[in-house]
Amino acid sequence: MVNIDSAASSLFTKFIVNSILPALSREGARRAEGLKSFMSFLNLIFPKTCYGCGKSGRYLCLDCQSKLVVRSIKPPQRLALFRYHDPIKAIIHDLKFEFVSDLIPELALLMSRTLKSKFPHLLKFWQAGDYVLVPIPLHPHRSNWRGFNQSEALVKELSPLISLKYENLLVRTQDTIPQTSIKDKLSRHTNITHAFSMIKCLPAGRQGSMKNGKYILVDDVYTTGSTIKSAITCFPKDSDIWILTLA
Numbered sequence: 598m599v600n601i602d603s604a605a606s607s608l609f610t611k612f613i614v615n616s617i618l619p620a621l622s623r624e625g626a627r628r629a630e631g632l633k634s635f636m637s638f639l640n641l642i643f644p645k646t647c648y649g650c651g652k653s654g655r656y657l658c659l660d661c662q663s664k665l666v667v668r669s670i671k672p673p674q675r676l677a678l679f680r681y682h683d684p685i686k687a688i689i690h691d692l693k694f695e696f697v698s699d700l701i702p703e704l705a706l707l708m709s710r711t712l713k714s715k716f717p718h719l720l721k722f723w724q725a726g727d728y729v730l731v732p733i734p735l736h737p738h739r740s741n742w743r744g745f746n747q748s749e750a751l752v753k754e755l756s757p758l759i760s761l762k763y764e765n766l767l768v769r770t771q772d773t774i775p776q777t778s779i780k781d782k783l784s785r786h787t788n789i790t791h792a793f794s795m796i797k798c799l800p801a802g803r804q805g806s807m808k809n810g811k812y813i814l815v816d817d818v819y820t821t822g823s824t825i826k827s828a829i830t831c832f833p834k835d836s837d838i839w840i841l842t843l844a
């Protein structure tokens with residue numbers, strides 16, 4: 598499914614991000630600030646439209662939200678909230694490859710509402726156990742051109758909504774081809790294993806909650822699971838790890 602308004606807005610924004618903003622300022626923080634107000638400006642020209650039905654106002658209207666298929670917990674400890682179908686599939690695509698960073702607050706809200714209404718016991722269990730949310734990072738190159746890392750941004754928004762702390766404990770140091778663009782399973786596995794051979798946990802001094810031993814690794818989509826399985830190798834063997842993804 599192609600969301601015309603979002604696609605047009607993405608192209609336009611990419612042009613601004615890649616051509617105009619760098620000329621105004623080379624400094625990252627100022628660029629991010631510029632982008633923020635620019636996104637608000639964009640919303641005036643290209644109002645948000647629902648990825649499901651095209652209705653204007655938000656990226657996923659309440660009607661379409663209520664039609665999403667919520668999945669169940671998979672053993673041992675994995676929860677992919679929704680089926681990887683449109684409109685969620687299109688949203689994740691745009692989040693990953695286009696510049697639609699203002700999707701993040703809506704997605705965080707959707708995730709928190711779904712956790713509270715469909716998985717209240719699991720959420721209470723996480724809160725009582727002081728589980729820490731850990732985003733699966735993108736390679737710096739990929740997060741830089743877009744100005745943000747979608748997993749980190751999503752976790753930052755989600756954290757206060759579900760009363761769980763978050764910490765960036767993982768660093769990806771080598772780029773990979775986006776997993777979703779590789780069709781066969783073996784190549785996907787090779788691709789990510791190769792990439793994560795270079796992924797690092799933060800140095801011991803910066804791992805504030807590493808002692809805690811209870812983590813929830815958060816990513817946008819669980820494909821073959823290779824990404825997350827590789828990330829798990831960063832943690833001590835006796836850690837208690839849950840996996841939470843949007844799809």
Ligand SMILES: [Zn+2]
Nearest residue numbers: 647650658661
């Ligand atoms: Zn809708």
